[in-house]
Amino acid sequence: MALPLSLEWTGSSLRLLDQRQLPHRVSFLELTRWQEVADAIVSMAVRGAPAIGVAAAWGVVLAAREGAVLSEALAGLRAARPTAVNLGWALDRMAEALGVPSSCAVDQLVALASCIEADDRRLTQALVDHGVGLLPTGCRALHHCHTGAIATAGVGTALGVIAAAHSRGVLRHAWLDETRPRLQGAALSAWELGQLNVPCTVIVDGASGLLMRRGEVDVVLVGCDRVAANGDVANKIGTYNLALAARAHGVPFYVCAPGSSIDRSTADGDAITIEERSEQEITAIGGVPIAAADVRAWNPAFDITPAHLISGIITEFGVLRAPYRAALAALPLMDQR
Ligand code: MRU
Numbered sequence: 001m002a003l004p005l006s007l008e009w010t011g012s013s014l015r016l017l018d019q020r021q022l023p024h025r026v027s028f029l030e031l032t033r034w035q036e037v038a039d040a041i042v043s044m045a046v047r048g049a050p051a052i053g054v055a056a057a058w059g060v061v062l063a064a065r066e067g068a069v070l071s072e073a074l075a076g077l078r079a080a081r082p083t084a085v086n087l088g089w090a091l092d093r094m095a096e097a098l099g100v101p102s103s104c105a106v107d108q109l110v111a112l113a114s115c116i117e118a119d120d121r122r123l124t125q126a127l128v129d130h131g132v133g134l135l136p137t138g139c140r141a142l143h144h145c146h147t148g149a150i151a152t153a154g155v156g157t158a159l160g161v162i163a164a165a166h167s168r169g170v171l172r173h174a175w176l177d178e179t180r181p182r183l184q185g186a187a188l189s190a191w192e193l194g195q196l197n198v199p200c201t202v203i204v205d206g207a208s209g210l211l212m213r214r215g216e217v218d219v220v221l222v223g224c225d226r227v228a229a230n231g232d233v234a235n236k237i238g239t240y241n242l243a244l245a246a247r248a249h250g251v252p253f254y255v256c257a258p259g260s261s262i263d264r265s266t267a268d269g270d271a272i273t274i275e276e277r278s279e280q281e282i283t284a285i286g287g288v289p290i291a292a293a294d295v296r297a298w299n300p301a302f303d304i305t306p307a308h309l310i311s312g313i314i315t316e317f318g319v320l321r322a323p324y325r326a327a328l329a330a331l332p333l334m335d336q337r
Pocket of ligand 1 (some may be wrong): 046047049050084144145146148151152156157158166184222223224225235236251301
């Protein structure tokens with residue numbers, strides 16, 4: 001079965017897959033104002049670093065169409081979520097175009113947003129092809145969070161590698177971390193692989209060590225929200241623990257990163273802002289409290305995996321190997337501001 005598009009420009013609005021309704025309902029939001037796009041990013045109706053970036057680009061188009069103050073829209077969209085650098089990457093590209101005369105600005109912005117979206121499709125496909133080439137036949141892959149087609153405008157990153165490996169007869173099985181607290185693995189990745197008939201099993205995040213100890217995992221594949229200049233990687237909370245377990249068990253740990261996720265202006269992982277979200281995301285599930293009312297919780301949405309735990313960074317240019325600083329510096333990328 002074909003997957004729904006994560007987002008689509010209708011000519012006058014941004015049609016956005018509402019990821020919060022999955023896996024129960026495939027429904028779409030019809031957004032006509034930039035503030036609605038920012039809200040959709042904050043509330044996680046759209047999530048996954050590449051999808052967030054492309055959605056923000058369309059948010060700038062909506063701002064221009066509604067005659068909003070563009071600097072305010074750019075700042076508001078940029079502030080929606082702090083960790084995924086794809087957001088700033090897409091907004092920097094849109095901001096560059098804002099120097100054009102206002103009479104043609106909207107058309108130019110539409111063309112640029114279309115180009116950013118098309119780039120994402122092209123980059124993710126190239127990344128996936130490089131990723132599949134790494135995998136041994138019959139491999140069992142472990143995945144964290146959600147990195148599939150709906151997390152991008154294209155075929156996804158790590159989950160795209162898994163899906164393509166299955167269709168090319170390389171993958172035997174996918175293990176999916178459920179990914180507390182927002183359960184992207186159980187709700188989104190498992191749904192996406194189900195639509196594609198890829199054999200998969202959801203595990204609680206804490207089960208990955210046991211699974212590796214039993215020799216049931218041949219490779220770990222994750223996405224990322226930002227790669228720093230030294231190769232440290234920000235990704236969904238729990239990724240670092242997974243990398244440590246993979247190292248302890250001799251399992252290769254690969255990060256999938258399109259160029260839009262690479263931020264050479266950030267020196268290392270310690271310089272990456274980690275988004276902290278509400279305590280209720282931990283103390284309640286689906287709005288139902290699971291802890292006593294006075295229990296406090298700490299909810300960092302992302303963590304940092306140090307470069308030395310990463311076996312390779314899979315990009316559209318190929319697979320980067322340590323030392324990452326040099327490998328990343330050599331890439332033909334537009335740098336972040
Ligand atoms: O908080 P989310 O759901 O937006 O976090 C998503 C992740 O951390 C993904 O793993 C990452 O963005 C990679 S998307 C290809």
